Amino acid sequence: MKQKLLEFKLHIILVISLLCLGSVIYGLTQQAASATGEKFVIVVKPGMGANAIGNLLYEQGAIKNVFLFQMISKMQGMESSLQAGEYVLNQNMTIQQIVSILAKGETAYQQITIPEGYTVDQIAKLLQEKQLGSAANFKKAAQNFVPYTYMVNNNPNVVYKAEGYMFPNTYRISKGTSETEILSMMTVQFDKQFTENMRVRANEMNLSIKEIIILASLVEKEAQLPADRPIIAGVFLNRLKLEMPLQSCATIQYILGYPKAELSVQDTEISSPYNTYQHMGLPPGPIANPGIAAIKAVLYPEKTDYIYFVADKKGAHHFSKTYDEHLVAIEQVSK
Structure with missing residues (x-):
């Protein structure tokens, strides 16, 4: 009897297992x-x-x-x-x-943050590292991507016409999104962030959106402290008015393709339209994609008589009105 009961229980367990x-x-x-x-x-x-x-x-x-x-x-x-x-x-x-x-x-989406001051090359590398696209395809698309008229730049020396207009932000990108679609997301965001009031202000300054963004990209790469941004913007604008070369180290680093802590005299003599030591006025195009703070610094610069600046080892800039003062500042930050 016990044997039959055991067999019956095993049978039930087997049935339940089979059903499961x-x-x-x-x-x-x-x-x-x-x-x-x-x-x-x-x-x-x-x-x-x-x-x-x-x-x-x-x-x-x-x-x-x-x-x-x-x-x-x-x-x-x-x-x-x-x-x-x-x-x-x-x-x-x-x-x-x-x-x-x-x-x-x-x-469904992968989140990616584009830091302020990143270049097209850096963004392309980041996208590939995140497996969101091909760096080569992204850079190719950025060469002639101009969805807005203010992005049009006929200067043949500009490698990426989208440079400067890819707004630094955090984006959610779905799998399968093309490199061109990612570019579109970033430039659409720029167009939203560059408000009508900013456009009016640019007109008041007699500067185009392109000129504002070129200057903002220089400020973005030069300034390490937020408080220095509007002063550096003021220095660049003063130099343009005085018809002095901008002499921005950031433009040399853009030419080199990497940040170099200390530039040599030979670096400042590199033959390139982007070399603001050798050429007057603004470089052909933006050298990075500036954030909103750098853009506002150009639109609302500090009004000063400064025409020189040099950074100390902590990243703070020291500003001067004359070349002699500038030489003293250089000596002080070198100690």
């Missing part, structure tokens, strides 16, 4: 919801476990059975590796596909 296995197989092979193929977004918050995520998916209509979702997650060893993020799912997806996407962290 059958359910799991069904979940692995069948569609998660209706066959409409509709796309929708779910947000998995940090700390959510398989049960909470399963309930979320069920409420969104992504799956029909929370238990199956938990079972498959556990069987695949992914129960504790489902990652937080924002996901685009399709109602045609199987539970197995959904589990795999959540475990791999294949989010």
